[in-house]
Amino acid sequence: xNSRRILLAxxxxxxxVIALSKGASAGVPLSVQRQLRDACRGGTMDQVEYxxxxxxxxxxxxxxxxSANWVSSDINGDxxxxxVYEKRNFEIxxxxxxxxxxxxxxxxxxxxxxxxVNVRVDAGRYNAGDLIVSPPRAYGTYGQGHYHxxxxxxxQLMRSGQIxxxxxxxxxxxLRDGDxxxxxxxxxxxxxxxxxxxxxxxxxxxxxKGPGGCYSRKIDIRVKVPNRFNVExxxxxxxxxxxxxxxxxxxxxxxxxxxxxxxxxxxxxxSFRHRVTAKDFxxxxxxxFGSYTTFRNNGSGDTPISSNGGFIWRxxxxxxxxxxxxxxxxxxxxxxxxxxxxxxxxxxxxxGRTICSSMAYRIEAGDVDGRNRYNQRTNEACVYxxxxxxxxxCVQIDRIRNCSGGDIDxxxxxxxxxxxxxxxxxxxxxxxxxxxxxxxxxxxWRVPAVREARxxxxxxxxxxxxxxxxANNFYWQVYQGLENCKVVREDSSxxxxxxxxxxxxxxxxxxxxxxxxxxxxxxxxxxxxxxSDTQSRAEQEANSKQWRHSAPICIKVVKMPKVQFWGxxxxxxxxxxxxxxxxxxxxxxxxxxxxxITGGTIRNFRTESSQSTRRLAIENYTSTGNxxxxxxxxxxxxxxxxxxxxxxxxxxxxxxVTVYNNNNTTINVNGLLAADRRTEIIYGxxxxxxxxxxxxxxxxNSDRDFRQIIIIADGNITIDQNVKRIDAWLIAxxxxxxxxxxxxxxxxxxTIGNCNEQLQIRGGTLSNxxxxxxxxxSDGKTASSLSEPAEIIKQSADTYLWSQxxxxxxxxxxxxYTKELPVRY
Numbered sequence: 001x002n003s004r005r006i007l008l009a010x011x012x013x014x015x016x017v018i019a020l021s022k023g024a025s026a027g028v029p030l031s032v033q034r035q036l037r038d039a040c041r042g043g044t045m046d047q048v049e050y051x052x053x054x055x056x057x058x059x060x061x062x063x064x065x066x067s068a069n070w071v072s073s074d075i076n077g078d079x080x081x082x083x084v085y086e087k088r089n090f091e092i093x094x095x096x097x098x099x100x101x102x103x104x105x106x107x108x109x110x111x112x113x114x115x116x117v118n119v120r121v122d123a124g125r126y127n128a129g130d131l132i133v134s135p136p137r138a139y140g141t142y143g144q145g146h147y148h149x150x151x152x153x154x155x156q157l158m159r160s161g162q163i164x165x166x167x168x169x170x171x172x173x174x175l176r177d178g179d180x181x182x183x184x185x186x187x188x189x190x191x192x193x194x195x196x197x198x199x200x201x202x203x204x205x206x207x208x209k210g211p212g213g214c215y216s217r218k219i220d221i222r223v224k225v226p227n228r229f230n231v232e233x234x235x236x237x238x239x240x241x242x243x244x245x246x247x248x249x250x251x252x253x254x255x256x257x258x259x260x261x262x263x264x265x266x267x268x269x270x271s272f273r274h275r276v277t278a279k280d281f282x283x284x285x286x287x288x289f290g291s292y293t294t295f296r297n298n299g300s301g302d303t304p305i306s307s308n309g310g311f312i313w314r315x316x317x318x319x320x321x322x323x324x325x326x327x328x329x330x331x332x333x334x335x336x337x338x339x340x341x342x343x344x345x346x347x348x349x350x351x352g353r354t355i356c357s358s359m360a361y362r363i364e365a366g367d368v369d370g371r372n373r374y375n376q377r378t379n380e381a382c383v384y385x386x387x388x389x390x391x392x393x394c395v396q397i398d399r400i401r402n403c404s405g406g407d408i409d410x411x412x413x414x415x416x417x418x419x420x421x422x423x424x425x426x427x428x429x430x431x432x433x434x435x436x437x438x439x440x441x442x443x444x445w446r447v448p449a450v451r452e453a454r455x456x457x458x459x460x461x462x463x464x465x466x467x468x469x470x471a472n473n474f475y476w477q478v479y480q481g482l483e484n485c486k487v488v489r490e491d492s493s494x495x496x497x498x499x500x501x502x503x504x505x506x507x508x509x510x511x512x513x514x515x516x517x518x519x520x521x522x523x524x525x526x527x528x529x530x531x532s533d534t535q536s537r538a539e540q541e542a543n544s545k546q547w548r549h550s551a552p553i554c555i556k557v558v559k560m561p562k563v564q565f566w567g568x569x570x571x572x573x574x575x576x577x578x579x580x581x582x583x584x585x586x587x588x589x590x591x592x593x594x595x596x597i598t599g600g601t602i603r604n605f606r607t608e609s610s611q612s613t614r615r616l617a618i619e620n621y622t623s624t625g626n627x628x629x630x631x632x633x634x635x636x637x638x639x640x641x642x643x644x645x646x647x648x649x650x651x652x653x654x655x656x657v658t659v660y661n662n663n664n665t666t667i668n669v670n671g672l673l674a675a676d677r678r679t680e681i682i683y684g685x686x687x688x689x690x691x692x693x694x695x696x697x698x699x700x701n702s703d704r705d706f707r708q709i710i711i712i713a714d715g716n717i718t719i720d721q722n723v724k725r726i727d728a729w730l731i732a733x734x735x736x737x738x739x740x741x742x743x744x745x746x747x748x749x750x751t752i753g754n755c756n757e758q759l760q761i762r763g764g765t766l767s768n769x770x771x772x773x774x775x776x777x778s779d780g781k782t783a784s785s786l787s788e789p790a791e792i793i794k795q796s797a798d799t800y801l802w803s804q805x806x807x808x809x810x811x812x813x814x815x816x817y818t819k820e821l822p823v824r825y
Contacts, residue, residue, distance in 0.1 A: 027076065027077065027078065027159070028077065028104045028157060028158070028159050029070070029072075029077060029078055029080050029083070029086075031070075031080060031083050031084075031085040031086040032068050032070050032080070032083050032084075032085075032102075032104055033104075033157055034085060035068050035083065035084045035085050036066055036067075036068050036104060036106040036157060037106070037157075038060075039058075039060045039063065039066035039068070039106075040060075040063065040066055040106060040108035041060075042060045042061055042062060042063070043059070043060060044056070044058075044059050044060075045057045045058050045059070045060060045084065047084040047085070048084070048085055048086065048087055049087065050087050050089075050222050057084055063108050064107065064108055064109045064110070064112060065105060065106065065107045065108055065109075065112040065114075066105075066106050066108060067103060067104065067105045067106070067160070068083070068084070068103070068104050069101060069102065069103050069185070070082060070083035070084075070102050070104075071083070071090075071099050071100065071101060071102070071219070071221060072099065072100050072102055073090060073091075073096070073098075073099050073100075074100070075100060075162075075164075077100065077102045077159060077162070081099055081221060082219070082220075082221055087222075089222050089223060089224035090181070090221050090222065090223050090224065091223075091224045091225075091226075092167060092172060092175060092181075092223045092224070092225055093172070093225070093226050094169060094172060097166060097167040097168075097169070097172060098164065098165070098166050098167075099165055099167075099221065100162050100163065100164055100165070101121075101162065101163040101165060101185065101219075102159060102161070102162050103116070103148055103159065103160050103161040103162070104157065104158065104159045104160060105150045105152060105157075105158060105160045106152075106155070106156075106157045107152050107153060107154045107155065107156060108154070109154060110153075110154050111151075111152070111153045111154060112150070112151075112152060112154075113149075113150060113151035113152075113192075113193055114149070114150060114189065114190060114191050114192065114193070115147055115148065115149045115150075115189075115190045115192065115193055115194050115195075116147065116148045116149075116160075116161070116187045116188070116189060116190075117145065117147045117187070117188050117189070117190050117194070117196070117197045117198060117212075118143070118144065118145035118147075118186060118187060118188040118197045118198055118203045118212075118214060119138060119145045119146045119147060119148055119161070119163070119186070119187045120133075120137075120138050120139055120140050120144060120145035120146060120185075120186050120187075121133050121138060121139050121163070121165065121183050121184065121185060121186075122140075122141065122183070122184035122185075122186050122216055123139055123140055123141050124141070125183065125184040126182035126183050126184060126218065127171070127181050127182050127183055128183050128184070130167060130168050130170070130171035130181070131165050131166065131167060131168070131181075131183060132165070132166040132167075132168060133163060133164070133165055133166075134163070134164040134165075134166070135163075135164075138163045142200045142203050142204055143197065143198070143199050143200040143203050144197065145186065145187070145188075145197055145203075146163065147194070147195050147196075147197065148160050148161030149193050149194075149195075151193065165183075167181065172225070173228075175223050175225050175282075176225060176282040176283075177223075177224055177225055177282060177283060178222060178223075178224075179222070179223055179225075180220045180221060180222050180223070181220070181221045181223060182218060182219065182220045182221075183218075183219050184206075184216045184217070184218055184219070185216065185217050185218075185219050186206065186214070186215070186216040186217075187214070187215075188202070188203055188212040188213060188214035189212060189213045190212070198212045198214065202214065225282055227282070227283055227286055227365050228281075228282045228283075229278050229279065229280055229281040229282065229286065229315075229365070230278070230279055230280040231276055231277065231278050231279075231324075231363055231374050231376075232276070232277045232279065233274075233275065233276045233277070233325075233359070233361065233376065233378045233379075234255060234274075234275050234378055234379060234381075235255070235272060235273070235274045235275075235357055235358050235359055235378040235379055235380065235381040236253035236254055236255050236272070236273050236275075236381045237253065237254060237255075237256070237262060237270055237271070237272050237273075237357065237381040237382065237383055238250065238252040238253045238254070238270070238271045238272075238273070239252070239262050239263070239264045239268055239269070239270055239383060240252065240268065240269040240270070240271060241268055241269070242269060243269050243271075243329075243343055243345070244269075244271075244329075245329050245330060245331050245339075246271060246273070246328075246329070246330060246331065247330065247331050247332055248273050248275060248326045248328070248330050248331075248332050253271075253273050254381070255379060255381055256381065256382060256383075257356075257379060257380050257381065257382055258354060258356055258380055258382045260538075261354050261356075261382035261383050261384040261537060262382070262383045262384070263383070263384055263386055263533070263534075263535075263536055263537075264346050264355075264383040264384065264385055265346065265385070265386060265388070265533040266346050266347065266348050266350070266351065266385065266388065266433055266533065267345070267346060268345070268346050269343055269344070269345050269346070270343065270344055270345075270346060270355070270383050271328060271329055271342060271343040272294070272296075272328055272342040272343070272357040272381060273326070273327070273328040273330060273342070274292070274294055274325060274326075274327040274328060274342070274357075274358075274359040274378060275323065275325060275326050275327075276290070276292075276323075276324045276325040276359075276361055276363060276378075277321055277322065277323050277324065278313075278315060278321060278322045278324055278363065279320065279321035279322070281315060284316075284317030285314070285315070285316055285317055286314070286315045286365045287312065287313070287314040287315075287365060288312070288313050288314075288363060288364055288365030289310060289311070289312055289313070289363075289364055289365070290308075290310070290311050290312075290313055290324055290325065290335065290361065290362060290363045290364070291308055291309055291310050291311070291361065291362050292307070292308050292325055292327065292359050292360065292361035292362070293305075293306070293307040293308075293359070293360050293361075294306045294307070294327060294341075294342065294357060294358070294359045295357065295358055295359070295360065296355065296356070296357045297355070297356045297357070297358075297380075298350070298353050298355050299353050299354060299355075305338075305341050305342065305357070306327065306337055306338040306339075306341045306342065307337070308325075308327075308335060308336075308337045311335045313335070324363060325359075325361060327339065327342065327359065328342040328343075329342055329343050342357070346383075346385050348432075348433045348434060349434060350385040351385050351386065351387045351388065351433030351434050351436075352385065352386075352387050352433075352434070352436050352540075353384075353385050354382050354383070354384050354385075354537065355382065355383050355384075355385065356380040356381065356382040356383075357380065357381055357382075358377055358378045358379065358380045358381070359377065359378045360376075360377045360378075361374070361375075361376060361377070361378070362374065362375045384536070384537040385433075386433075386531065386532070386533040386534075386535055386536075386537070386540055387432075387433050387434075387435065387436050387531035387533070387540060388432045388433045388531060388532060388533035389432040389433055389434075389435050389436075389530065389531055390432065390529070390530045391435055391438075391526065391529055391530070391548075392460065392529075392548070392550070393440075393460065393523075393524035393525065393526050393529075393548060393549070393550035394524075394550065395503045395504055395522065395523065395524050395550055395551075395553050396504070397417055397418075397504035397553055403460070403550070403551065404458040404459075404551055405456055405457055405458045405459070405523075405550070405551025405552045405553055405554075406456055406458050406551075406553065406554070407456050407519060407554045407555075407556040408553070408554070408555055408556065409556050409558040409560070410510065410555050410556065410557065410558065411557075411558065411559070411560060411581050416507055416509070416510070416555050417504075418502075418504075418505065433533075436528060436531060436540070436543075437493075438526050438527070438528075439466075439490075439491060439492045439493075439526065439527045439544075440490060440491055440524060440525065440526045440527075441466070441468055441487050441489070441490040441524070441525045442487065442488050442489040442490065442501075442503055442506050442522065442523075442524055443468040443469065443475070443485065443486070443487050443488070443522070443523050443524075443525065444484075444485070444486060444488050444506055444507065444508055444520070444521065444522045445469070445475065445482040445483060445484060445485035445486070445520075445521050446482070446483040446484045446485075446508065446518065446519065446520055446521070447479045447482065447483070447518065447519040447520075447521060447554065448481075448483060448515075448518060449515040449516065449517030449518045449557075449752065449753075450517075450753075451479050451480065451481065452517035452519075452751040452752065452753065453748065453749070453751055453753070453754075454478065454479050454480060455748050456478070456519070456521070456551075456552055456553075456554050457478055457551055457552070458551050459551055460548055460549060460550055460551050461474040461548075461549045462529065462546065462547065462548050462549070463546075463547055463549075464545045464546060464547065465547060466525070466527060466547050468485075468487060468523070468525050468549065469482065469485035469486065469487070473549075474549045475521070475523060475549070475552060478552070484508070488506045489501070489506065503522060503524045504522060504553060506522050507520050507521070507522045507553070507555050508520045510555065510557055514557045515557065516557050516558055516559050516752050516775075517556070517557065517558070517751060517752045517753070518556070518557045519554040519555065519556045519557070520554060520555045520557075521552045521553065521554040521555075522552065522553055522554075523549060523550045523551070523552040523553070524549075524550045525547050525548065525549045525550065526547070526548055526550075527544060527545075527546055527547045527548070528540075528543040528544050528545075528546045529546060529547070529548030530543070530546065530548070531543055559752070559775055559777070560579040560581045560588070561579075561772070561774055561775050561776065561777065561789070561790030561791075562578065562579070562588060562589060562590040562777070562789040562790060563578065563590045563772050563789055563790065563791045563792075563793065564590065564591055564592075564593075564609075564789040564791075564792050564793070565591070565592040565593060565793050565794070566593050566792060566793070566794035566795070567593055567794050567795045567796060567797075568592070568593065568594060568764070568793075568794070568795040569592060569593075569594040569595040569596065569597065569616075570592045570595070570596045570597070571596075571597045571598070572596075572597075572598040572599070572600070573598070573599045573600075574598070574599065574600045575598050575599075575600025575601050575602065575603075576596055576598050576600075576601075576602045576603070576605045577602075577603040577604065577605070578590035578603070578604050578605045579604060580604035587611055587612065588611065589604055589605070589606050589611055590604075590605055590606070590789065591605065591606040591607060591608070591609055591610055591611065592605070592606075592607055592609075592616075593608070593609045594607070594608075594616060595607060595616040595617075595618060596614070596616060596617045596618065597618045597621055598618070598619055598620075598621065599620065599621060599622060600619065600620065601619050601620070602614065602617045602619050605617070634731065634732075634733055634766055634767070634768065635733070637731060637766055638712055638731060638733075641681070641710060641712065641731075642683075642712075644806055645657055645679075645681045645710075647659055647683050652678075653678065654678050654679060655678060655679045655680075655681065656678055656679070656680055656681070657681045657682075657683070658680070658681070658682050658683070659683045659684070660682070660683065660684035660685065660687070661685070662684075662685065663685050663686060663715075664685070664686045664688065665684045665685070665686070665687055665688065666687075666688040666689075666690050666743070667682065667687055667688065667689050667690070667691075667693075667711070678707055679707045679708050679709070679710075679802075680707075680708075680709045680710070680728075681710050681712070682709075682710070682711045682712065683712050684711075684712075684713055684714070685713065685714050685715045686713060686715040686716050686717075686718075686734075687711060687713045687715075687716075687717050687718075687732075688717075688718050688719075688720070688740070688743045689711075689717065689718070689719045689720065689723055689726060690720045690722075690723070690743070691720075691722075691723060692723055692724055692725045692726070693709060693725070693726045693727055693728050694725055694727055695707060695708070695709055695727035695728070695762070702805075703801045703802065703804060703805035704805045706798045706801055706802040706805070707802070708728075708729065708763070708798075708799065708802050709727060709728035709729070709763070710728065710729040710731070710763075711728050711729065711730055711731070712731045712732075713731070713732040713733065713734065714733050714734075715732065715733065715734045716732055716734040716735045716736070716737065716745070717730050717732045717734075717735075717736045717737070717767070718735075718737045718740035718743055718745060719736075719737060719738050719739065719740060719759065720739075720740065720741070720742065720743060721739050721740075721741050721742075721754050721755050721757065722757065723757075723759060724757055724758065724759060724760065725759075725760050725762075726759070726760070726761045726762070726763070727762045727763065728761075728762075728763050729763040729764050729765070729766075729799075730761065730763065730764075730765045730766070730767070731764075731765075731766045731767070732766075732767040732768070733767075733768060734767065734768055734769070735767060735768065735769040735770070735771055736765060736767040736769070736770050736771065737771040737773060738759050738771065738772050738773050738774050738790075738791055739754065739755035739759075739773035739774050739775075740773075741754050741755070745771070747773075750773045750775070751775070752775050755773055755774050755775045755776075755790075756774075756775050756776050757774065757776055758774065758776040758777065758788070758789070758790060758791070758792070759774050759776075759790070759791045759792070760791075760792045760793075760794070761791070761792070761793045761794070762794050762795075762796055762799075763795065763799060764795055764799065765793055772790065772791050774790035774791050775790060776788065776789075776790040777789060777790055
C-alpha cells in the first residue's frame, strides 16, 4: 500500500468493527461516500495521488461493514484535503493551520456495531512533534489513545468520529510549497461497544497482527504555503570629513545606537544609509510592493527626511536574497529618493545632541495571512556631537578685569563698587561650541584681619569638590580658614546660566566696626567647565563632576594712609598721586606745607597744608631753575655733597664719613652715631635702617654748631617696620621704602599688623622712587584721625642753616624767588 495513503478503507474482516462517535450526524463528502459504496461491492480499489496519477489502495472482498478515513480542512468534513478518491493541497498559514481526521462507517449487511480503540497520532513519528492533537488522549504510544463507537443499520452511511489536529506556528515557517506534513495514524478494533483501550499486551504492533488487529498508517498532507520570506533591515551612520557618496557596504557605516553613539565633531559630515534586504524565499519568483519614510531625531522628536510612497520589486529564483531598499547618498542606491537629504554637516548649535536616524518601511508580496507584510522600522543609528568649550567664571568689578581675582581696597565706611556685569561673568571662547547646561554656585565669606598676610590669589582652581565652603576646598585652603561662608545663590538644575546675574553684588556689606584688614569675598563656581570634542558622550557626561572655582574677589577694609611734608615743598619729575578718602568725618588726604611742582600731573594731593585746596600745585612744568629746586639730578646732588665730604672713611671732631662697600648693609645706629654731636655722612650701596636715628636738639652759638646726618645710597634705602624716627637726610639713586618688613620690599608684607607705626623723617629726601608703605592712622573713624598721617617728612630750620654754613662755592644755595606764606594754614 502506498506510504502516503491518507484515507483508510478498512475491511472489517481485518479487525471486526470500527467505532463511530455515538450520535454522529455530520455529512460525509461525496468522494468518501463513493469510496464506501465501492468497498461494499468489493474488488480492487485504486487511490488518486497528488500529481493526478493513481495507485493501488486495497482489495475488498465480501464485507459486512466498511469504513473510511479522510482529512478535511473544516470541522464539518466537507472540504476534503485528503481522501482515497480526492486530494487537494492544504493551504496552510498562521490563520489556517487546523485540519481534522474524520472517520465514516457503512454497514453493507444488516445492523452493525463496534468500537475503534487506541485511536491516536503516534508520538515521536514523522512530524508528530509539530502537531497539537485534540482530544489530548488521541496522542501517544502503545496502550494509549481515544475511542470511536458506531451502531448503524444496513446502508446507513454515517460519520463516526473526528480528531482535531493543529500545526504549531513554529512549524509553519519551515514549510514551503509542496512540502508534506506527515504523521502516523494508529487504531485497533473491538467488536463490542466500549471505551476501554487495549493494553500493551495486545496494542504492541503496527501491522495488523494479533487479536486486536492494531495497525498504523503514515498519513501525508501536501501543503500550499503563502508567499513568504524574511527581511533584514538596518540603518547605519558614517562620520566623514567631507560630503561624499559611499558604497552601501563601506566599513565607515556603523550601527552605533543611542546608548553608544559615534562621535561627530563640528565641521564633519554625517551620512545615513538605510537598507532592507529580503531572503529565505519559499518561492522561486516573487514580485512585490514597497514604501518607506526616513526620519531624523535631534532629541525633540522624529522629523521626516525622505519618503518613497511606492515602488515595485521582483526577485528571481537565481537570487538568494534581494536588496529592496538602499537609501542614502550612495554609489549603489536601490529605490532611493533624495539621497542628499540623508547627509548633513555638523554645526556648533548641534553640540550636546544625540542625532539618530531610522526608517519606517512596508514590504509585501501577495497575501494569505499577512505574514508576508512587513510594516516595520529599522534600528536607530546615532551620532553624538560633543561639546567643545573651556569656560572661565569671570567676576569683574572695579579695577579687576580679565577674570583675575584680587582685593579692592575700600575704607571702613566706604562704598563697595557696583558690579559692571555685561553678561560676561562666564567667559566662553568664540572658537568652541555652545556650552552644556551649567550648574553654578555663588559663594561669599569673610577673612579676618589676622589673616591679612595671606594674599588673595588671582588664579582659578579646578577640582571635583562642589562644596565650596569645605575645609578641603580651594577657598578655605587659600586663607587657611573662612568665616561666615555660605552659598548665597546656586542653580543645580542644569539650565543655562543667567547672564544677567551680577556676582559681585553679592559681596557682603562691611560690618559696623570692621577691623581694617578684614576681607569680604565672593566667587563663582561652575560645573562642568570644560569639554573636548575628542570625548565620547559617556566621557562628557562624566565631566559633570568637575568644578572650576573662579579667582575670588574681596573687598578689603583698609585705611588709606596719608603723608604730610612739613617745612618744605615737593618736586616730582613724573607726577604726584596720593589717595583722597571721603569719610563721615570729612575728607582726608595728603598734603605739603608749601608748593608741589611736577613735570606730570597731580592727583588727590593738596598744597598749603590743606585738605581741600591746591593753589600751589604746579603741573606739567618743564623748568626747575625759577623755583630753586636744586640740582636737576640725584647724581649732581650726591656729587655736590661728596665734593664737600669726600667718599672715603674719615673721622674728626666735627665730621665722620663712613663708606660701606658691601652690596647690602644694615646701619648700626648704636655703633655709628655716637652722642658726640658731630656731622655723620654715610655712603653705601643698599642701606637698611633697622632702628631709630635721633639727632637730638642742642644749644648752638652759630650756624656751624648745627650737626646733620646724611645717608647716601647708590641703590636703595629701606626702613624696617619698627622704626619710628629718622633725623637724617635720605638720598638714594634707587628706592626709599618706609616699611620694608625685615629689610624686604615685599608688598604682601604690607599689612596693618606689620606697618602700623607712624614714621617721622626730619631731613630732606631725594630718590628715584619713594615708597610710602606705612599704614598708621587715616582710618577716618574720628575727627582727630584726619590729622594722623602714616609718614611725616619735615625739613626743619637747622637743615637750612647747616646747609648755608657749608656752602662756599660749589653747592651754594642761591635764592631766586621768595613768597611770604603763613607757617601752616
